[in-house]
Amino acid sequence: MSNSVLITGCAGGIGRALVSQFKEAGYRVIGTDVAECDGALDAFLTCDLARLAIDEGYGRAFSAQLRDALVGKQLSLLINNAxxxxxxHMPEVRLADFRRTIDVNLVAPFRIAQICLEHIADKGCVLNIGSVHAVATKPGFVGYATSKAALHGLTRAMAVDFGPRCxxxxxxxxxxxxxxxxxxxxxxxxxxxxxxxMHPLNRLAEPSEIARFALMLATEAYFATGSTFxxxxxVLSRLHDPE
Ligand SMILES: NC(=O)c1ccc[n+]([C@@H]2O[C@H](COP(=O)([O-])OP(=O)(O)OC[C@H]3O[C@@H](n4cnc5c(N)ncnc54)[C@H](O)[C@@H]3O)[C@@H](O)[C@H]2O)c1
Structure with a gap:
């Protein structure tokens, strides 16, 4: 039986790399996004995560669509990537934008994990895509950095709550x-x-490197749960004082 993965934000830069990496690894890949996705998906579900975060009925409808997309199989992995x-900056951040950031980046991953538990196989996995902004940020990123710090916290809390189940x-x-x-x-x-x-390795990461590491975490890191990698x-190891 092949493994199935649900990837949110499948139309984005990292989302597309995740789709092709998991496809290549033999997964049945189900993608969601608000934007159109041109990747080699087995199924695509349109889902607005801002709405999913606040509308329980919308979440139930998404759960039914996911059941159809799984065609009788169970889900092995959810990747909260969107x-x-x-x-x-603080003086002008709009309350609506701050709330939208928290809804899409934190509440939606919580809600979609809750929905996926109905479909996820025993010994399944949820992989959240966090950010270095959770621990070291820069001016202008208050909403984003706060949402990612909370997502890292949600990872720990869900791991404790799910236990060996996921x-x-x-x-x-x-x-x-x-x-x-x-x-x-x-x-x-x-x-x-x-x-x-500014990075001791003197380069940035490629999207494919993120995708390969995600596959390794999903398929090899079996004694890891609650951890952020x-x-x-x-870049997080060095000070940026002038030399
Ligand atoms: N690119 C980077 O440098 C970087 C660095 C660290 C972390 N990340 C994280 O990696 C993940 C992917 O980032 P990316 O660079 O591919 O971003 P991206 O903007 O290219 O892709 C994000 C995707 O999320 C989708 N999305 C946004 N709002 C949505 C909504 N309301 N409902 C459904 N889908 C929605 C977008 O349509 C888009 O396809 C994010 O969690 C991001 O925070 C990215």
């Missing part, structure tokens, strides 16, 4: 070379080189 990053892990990357990140540095090669140089090129 997130929003709405930037703004492992819960978190993979926290530093900056990843997605198309969107690279577009932000177009015409600014010096700024990009500066960002790279940083894939950060060493």
């Amino acid at each position: 997130a929003v990053q709405i930037l703004g 492992r819960v892990l978190c993979l926290a990357p530093a900056a990843v070379r997605t198309d969107m990140l690279m577009a932000g540095f177009e015409g600014k090669p010096d700024k990009f080189a500066e960002l790279e140089s 940083y894939l950060d090129g060493g």
Whole structure:
């Protein structure tokens, strides 16, 4: 029987890499997003996580769609990958944007994990995609950094609550070379080189490296639950004092 994985945010930079990595590993891959997804999915479910976070009926309807997409099989793995990053400094952060960030990045992963428990096989796994912003952030990232810190906490709390029934892990990357990140540095090669140089490995992660590590956590790290694994090129280990 093949394994099944549900990947949220499957249309995004890291989401697409996760889809192709798990497909290559022989998984039945079910993706969700609000955007269209061109990856090689076995099934695609449109789901607005902002709505899923506040509307229980919408969650029940999603659960029914997921049951159909699983075609009689159980789910082995949920990857909570989708997130929003709405930037703004404290004086002008809109309450609605702060709440939306918490809804999509924290409440939705909680709710979708709750829904998936109805479908997840014994000894299943939930993998949350966190961020280095959970522990070290920069100005303008208050909502995003808070949501990721809480997601790392949710990982621990769900792991304790699920016990042996389902492992819960978190993979926290530093900056990843997605198309969107690279577009932000177009015409600014010096700024990009500066960002790279802040990492002791002097480069950013590739989306495929995040996906390979996710597969390893899902399929080999069987004694790990509640833990957050940083894939950060060493950026969290160094001070950025001037030399
Ligand atoms: N790219 C990086 O440098 C980086 C670094 C650390 C952590 N991360 C984390 O990795 C994950 C993926 O990031 P990415 O760079 O691929 O981002 P991305 O913006 O390319 O993809 C995010 C996806 O989430 C979807 N999404 C957003 N709001 C949604 C909603 N309301 N309902 C359903 N789907 C929604 C988007 O449509 C998009 O396809 C995120 O959790 C992010 O916080 C990314």
